[in-house]
Amino acid sequence: xxxxxxxxxxxxxxxxxxxxxxxxxxxxxxxxxxxxxxxxxxxxxxxxxxxxxxxxxxxxxxxxxxxxxxxxxxxxxxxxxxxxxxxxxxxxxxxxxxxxxxxxxxxxxxxxxxxxxxxxxxxxxxxxxxxxxxxxxxxxxxxxxxxxxxxxxxxxxxxxxxxxxxxxxxxxxxxxxxxxxxxxxxxxxxxxxxxxxxxxxxxxxxxxxxxxxxxxxxxxxxxxxxxxxxxxxxxxxxxxxxxxxxxxxxxxxxxxxxxxxxx
Amino acid sequence: xxxxxxxxxxxxxxxxxxxxxxxxxxxxxxxxxxxxxxxxxxxxxxxxxxxxxxxxxxxxxxxxxxxxxxxxxxxxxxxxxxxxxxxxxxxxxxxxxxxxxxxxxxxxxxxxxxxxxxxxxxxxxxxxxxxxxxxxxxxxxxxxxxxxxxxxxxxxxxxxxxxxxxxxxxxxxxxxxxxxxxxxxxxxxxxxxxxxxxxxxxxxxxxxxxxxxxxxxxxxxxxxxxxxxxxxxxxxxxxxxxxxxxxxxxxxxxxxxxxxxxxxxxxxxxxxxxxxxxxxxxxxxxxxxxxxxxxxxxxxxxxxxxxxxxxxxxxxxxxxxxxxxxxxxxxxxxxxxxxxxxxxxxxxxxxxxxxxxxxxxxxxxxxxxxxxxxxxxxxxxxxxxxxxxxxxxxxxxxxxxxxxxxxxxxxxxxxxxxxxxxxxxxxxxxxxxxxxxxxxxxxxxxxxxxxxxxxxxxxxxxxxxxxxxxxxxxxxxxxxxxxxxxxxxxxxxxxxxxxxxxxxxxxxxxxxxxxxxxxxxxxxxxxxxxxxxxxxxxxxxxxxxxxxxxxxxxxxxxxxxxxxxxxxxxxxxxxxxxxxxxxxxxxxxxxxxxxxxxxxxxxxxxxxxxxxxxxxxxxxxxxxxx
Numbered sequence: 001x002x003x004x005x006x007x008x009x010x011x012x013x014x015x016x017x018x019x020x021x022x023x024x025x026x027x028x029x030x031x032x033x034x035x036x037x038x039x040x041x042x043x044x045x046x047x048x049x050x051x052x053x054x055x056x057x058x059x060x061x062x063x064x065x066x067x068x069x070x071x072x073x074x075x076x077x078x079x080x081x082x083x084x085x086x087x088x089x090x091x092x093x094x095x096x097x098x099x100x101x102x103x104x105x106x107x108x109x110x111x112x113x114x115x116x117x118x119x120x121x122x123x124x125x126x127x128x129x130x131x132x133x134x135x136x137x138x139x140x141x142x143x144x145x146x147x148x149x150x151x152x153x154x155x156x157x158x159x160x161x162x163x164x165x166x167x168x169x170x171x172x173x174x175x176x177x178x179x180x181x182x183x184x185x186x187x188x189x190x191x192x193x194x195x196x197x198x199x200x201x202x203x204x205x206x207x208x209x210x211x212x213x214x215x216x217x218x219x220x221x222x223x224x225x226x227x228x229x230x231x232x233x234x235x236x237x238x239x240x241x242x243x244x245x246x247x248x249x250x251x252x253x254x255x256x257x258x259x260x261x262x263x
Numbered sequence: 264x265x266x267x268x269x270x271x272x273x274x275x276x277x278x279x280x281x282x283x284x285x286x287x288x289x290x291x292x293x294x295x296x297x298x299x300x301x302x303x304x305x306x307x308x309x310x311x312x313x314x315x316x317x318x319x320x321x322x323x324x325x326x327x328x329x330x331x332x333x334x335x336x337x338x339x340x341x342x343x344x345x346x347x348x349x350x351x352x353x354x355x356x357x358x359x360x361x362x363x364x365x366x367x368x369x370x371x372x373x374x375x376x377x378x379x380x381x382x383x384x385x386x387x388x389x390x391x392x393x394x395x396x397x398x399x400x401x402x403x404x405x406x407x408x409x410x411x412x413x414x415x416x417x418x419x420x421x422x423x424x425x426x427x428x429x430x431x432x433x434x435x436x437x438x439x440x441x442x443x444x445x446x447x448x449x450x451x452x453x454x455x456x457x458x459x460x461x462x463x464x465x466x467x468x469x470x471x472x473x474x475x476x477x478x479x480x481x482x483x484x485x486x487x488x489x490x491x492x493x494x495x496x497x498x499x500x501x502x503x504x505x506x507x508x509x510x511x512x513x514x515x516x517x518x519x520x521x522x523x524x525x526x527x528x529x530x531x532x533x534x535x536x537x538x539x540x541x542x543x544x545x546x547x548x549x550x551x552x553x554x555x556x557x558x559x560x561x562x563x564x565x566x567x568x569x570x571x572x573x574x575x576x577x578x579x580x581x582x583x584x585x586x587x588x589x590x591x592x593x594x595x596x597x598x599x600x601x602x603x604x605x606x607x608x609x610x611x612x613x614x615x616x617x618x619x620x621x622x623x624x625x626x627x628x629x630x631x632x633x634x635x636x637x638x639x640x641x642x643x644x645x646x647x648x649x650x651x652x653x654x655x656x657x658x659x660x661x662x663x664x665x666x667x668x669x670x671x672x673x674x675x676x677x678x679x680x681x682x683x684x685x686x687x688x689x690x691x692x693x694x695x696x697x698x699x700x701x702x703x704x705x706x707x708x709x710x711x712x713x714x715x716x717x718x719x720x721x722x723x724x725x726x727x728x729x730x731x732x733x734x735x736x737x738x739x740x741x742x743x744x745x746x747x748x749x750x751x752x753x754x755x756x757x758x759x760x761x762x763x764x765x766x767x768x769x770x771x772x773x774x775x776x777x778x779x780x781x782x783x784x785x786x787x788x789x790x791x792x793x794x795x796x797x798x799x800x801x802x803x804x805x806x807x808x809x810x811x812x813x814x815x816x817x818x819x820x821x822x823x824x825x826x827x828x829x830x831x832x833x834x835x836x837x838x839x840x841x842x843x844x845x846x847x848x849x850x851x852x853x854x855x856x857x858x859x860x861x862x863x864x865x866x867x868x869x870x871x872x873x874x875x876x877x878x879x880x881x882x883x884x885x886x887x888x889x
Contacts, residue, residue: 054760080762092757094750098565105750108743109762115771116743122568124743145565161761 004032006065007169007201008053013062015048022048024225026062032168033199035192037212040222041245046205047089049222050173053203054086055079067168085162089174091154095147099138099157102146103129106164132160136190152183159191170195172204176211184208188215213237221245265399272398274518276407276476278510279414280306283469284487285494285506286421287462293438293501294458297349298357298676300364302466303488304371309337309467310479311379314386317474326390334468341463345456351856353455357676358622362812363855365805368484369848375481377842386474406475413472417465418507425503434458438501485801489687492680493532497539499549500677508547529691536684537669544672564871566819568741581730588719596718597790598834603725604786606826607732609810611779613822614736616811618745619772620752621671624679625686626780626807628666629659631799633781634788635693638706641788648712652785659781660774662689667773671766686804693796705795709788725786732779733823739775740819748772806833809851815864824863 009029015022023045030036038046051057053064055076064071067082080086094102107125108114133139136156141149146157155175162170175191176184192215195202206212212219212233219236221229229239236242288302313333317326324332344367352360392409395402425431433454437444445451470483477483494513498505513532520531545551569577587599612626636658640651666685670678693700700706715721739745750758751765758765788794797803806829814825836843854861860868 076759077762077764080760086760088756088760092754092760094753094757096565096749096753097746101565101746105743105746105758105763106761108747113743114747114763114768117739117745119743120568120741121743121746122741161757164761 004034004199006031007067008203009063009065010053011063011065013049013052013064014060015045015052015057016060021225023052023059023222026222026225026227028220028227028230030169030201030203032201033196035195035202035204035215035217037216037219038203038205038222039207039209039212039219043224044222045225046222047173048225050171050205054084054171080165083165083168085165085167085170087155087158087162087170087172087175089177091151091158093146093154093157093161095145097146098142099144099146099149100126100129100133100142102157103132103160103164106161110165129164132163133157135163135194136160152179152187155179155183155187156190159187159194163194167200170200170202170204172202174205174207176206176208184211185214191215265401269398269401269403270518270522271515272403272407272411274515275414275511276404276410277517278514279410280469280473280487281490281494281514282414282507282510283417283465283472284491285498285510286417286503287465287469288491288495289498289501289503289506290434290465291459291462292495292676294434294441295349295353295455296357296441297353297360297364298500298680299459299462300361300488301344301367301371302364302462302491303484303486304368305337305341305463305466306470306487307375307479307481307484308340308371309333309470310473310483311375311384311470312336312467313471313474314379314384314479317387326387330468330471333471334464337467337470338460338464341467342456342460345459348852348856349459350452350455355855355859357679358616358808358816359812359855359859361622361624361676361679362805362808363852366848366851366855368488369805369844369851371848372481372484373842373845373848377845379479379481381481383478383480385478389475392475404476410472410476414507414510418503421503430457489684489801493536493684495546496677496680496684497536497546499543499546501550502546502548505546505548529688529695533685533688540669540672540681545677564817564867566740568737581726584726585723588722593718596722598831600718600722600725600790601787601834602827602830603722603729604783604790605806605810605830606729606823607783607786608780608807609814609822609826609829610733610736610820611776611783612807613811613814613816613820613825614740614779615772615776617816617818618740618752619748619769619776621674621769621773622679622808623670623682623773623776623804624808625682625684625689625801625804626776627799627801627803628682628686628689629663629777629780630784630787630803630807631689631693631794631796632662632777633659633784634794634798635700635706635784636781637785637788638709638794641709642706648715648789652789655785655788656778656781659784660778663774663777663781664770667770667777671769671773683801683804686799686801690796690799690801693799700796703796705793707793709794710792711789715789721790725790728782728786732782733820736775736779737820744768744771809847809854811861812851812854812859813861815861815867817860818863818867821861821863825861828862 007030011027013026014024026049038049040046048057052059055071055074055078059072066079066084069082071079071082094105097105101122104121104124107128108121111125113119113124130139130142133142136159138153138156138160141153146154149157172191176187179187188211191202194200216233218231219233220227221236221242223245228245229236229242284302284306288299291297291299313330316324316329316333320329348363348367352363389406389409392406395404396408425435433444433449437454441451444454490513494506494509497512498509512535516532516535520529524530539547588596608630612623615621615623615626633656637651637655640646640655641648670681670685673681694702696702710716711721715724747758747763748768750763751768755765784798787798810825810829811822812825813829814821814823836846840846858865
């Protein structure tokens, strides 16, 4: 078996906002079929990192190679055309359309029919849209107005939309944020299954450690803009620096207990 | 040389009123997020009240007391308006807020005529500033010098007010994040009311201070509000310094534009505005706005193509309309043709607004361009009707392509203001460039060829083209392009993330809408046999907005019904009352406050409620800000 191709490689990525180093010299890479989690406490720079990968934000320095191309300075829509699907922390869908139509619009764009003034969109690529919805378990909701879906269903719809351009890479910013625990596990299992079947690389950020440790092949840990650990779930779990970041250094806790002992 | 210096000083003096207006508009927008269209109306009332106070009560107050008292009285009126009307629409979409305040403007235009009469009123000179100062042989009115000094003084006072008082801090805080200010326990109601009062005070003061320079008349509101929009677009909405700099810039451009392009001086302002928008889309001192809340957002019922039954019903309605010439007289037929033409106009705007989410306040520009296009071809080039009718709308298309390019760089209220400003510029060109357009006298004698000359054949022609326009636009609404356009309206973030270039979609939509409006204008020129600058005036743009609103913004073809009802009511109303603007204005305010879904939208909601009551409980919810 040949080694899977590298989908994404990031070198020396940095970004600061008025003296605050949001992201400092971050480098990593991602291979096809690999599920990579980017974790870290609030304010660690995860979202900034994500926005730069997606083209919503321009890095101060560093290189981003997506699917063999330097994408620094490219617009999100250009990055999507390369074969990158994207889901958002707060879902972004089209509330005035039905569930199927949401997917159909993405298919319209993928098939470069945006300036087609004559065809009927409700009949456009209906089967493909149906297959994508079946894939994420939303086939039964195809005719429902998107505006009245429950949040967990919106997240699944977003996944279907993100898969519409047959992506090689999925960027998912907190895919399970705002969902019930049960739904979180289902959604990530679904994502992982699709990713493995289609050999799609997935990069996701997440706060739910159950989700992260169950599915990630590899984990990157960011703290204060810098990459402090990288490795398999076991390695990261055992890393003392990561524990310090997540559980605190114990300075305040220990001190208080010492004080308590004296009192 | 002295001449240029005097010209410069005259420009600076004119900047005073503009600055007072623009800063008031900016302050109100900063806190309440409402672009107060009625600002021009308050300016005008300020001038009228000041006229009365300085003429009738000058003994008690003196001239200067009268000016300040006028501004205070109008500010109180502003408080009343804020409490009665604006508080009800703070959470409505921007379009509705603009329309409601425009409705007020219309009402005020008739009210001032009712109270003060239709004639221009010439106020007295300011005591102490009656003479002129001699400057190397050129006379400068000393009142101008007073105004030149006044602007920086007001700027300084505003600065101190915002930097040094508790109220000013609250206002600045609310401008940044009003939810946070509310969360901190500030009584937002009174903050909003007081801010509105201050903004109105500034506008009224600007109007009152104009009376020694200019006659007071009942059309001064629209003229100034357009200039003020240009000023805030250039300076940046929400920035007082921006308002100051841009007011000076625009006034100077006006003062010197007359020397460079005597016929079409406004071109210069337009060019500068275009450059500013390309370099800094948020104005010289403005900050980029966070994405606006979704503009329509009243329902979540997805649109569907007509069922075959509905298609048959529409065809039947069309057939009945086509039979009309066998039953009614010539006058009714010409009314029918006019209604058909306005159906075309309304659906073109509706396409832009409801599918593209772009509420244009200057759509009449493209209607008028189409009309002038026809007039040029038919009257001056002597082309046959069918050729002029096909080519004339291309002028609307061209105008929409040029102006639309700039407009779609902006969104929300900026978009609305810019479309309005462009429309006013086009109107001014038609008005001022007498050699080509005939100016106020228009172009007469644009009559249809023999085959379409009889009222019934012209009616059939209009009806046919209207039906065609509605069908074509419906096809586009449900085409991939229409969906992608709606996608940019629904979620800019998501549409960009699936490869849609929103600006390009919106620009295309703007050109389509402008071209269809041009078709309506072209037909209108033949119907009336003449073309006037009023064919592209602001009132016509607003008529179109009301038609769309009346039919229902959230519907696919509500504008058809809206146009028929509005136009028929309008024609009837004008024949019944002299105060049609007052009635129309009140009507607009009423729809916005009580009836925001329009006729078709309300019917659809009723039908879907009935359907769901029988089938399953449907979750209807109102989309709010994300």
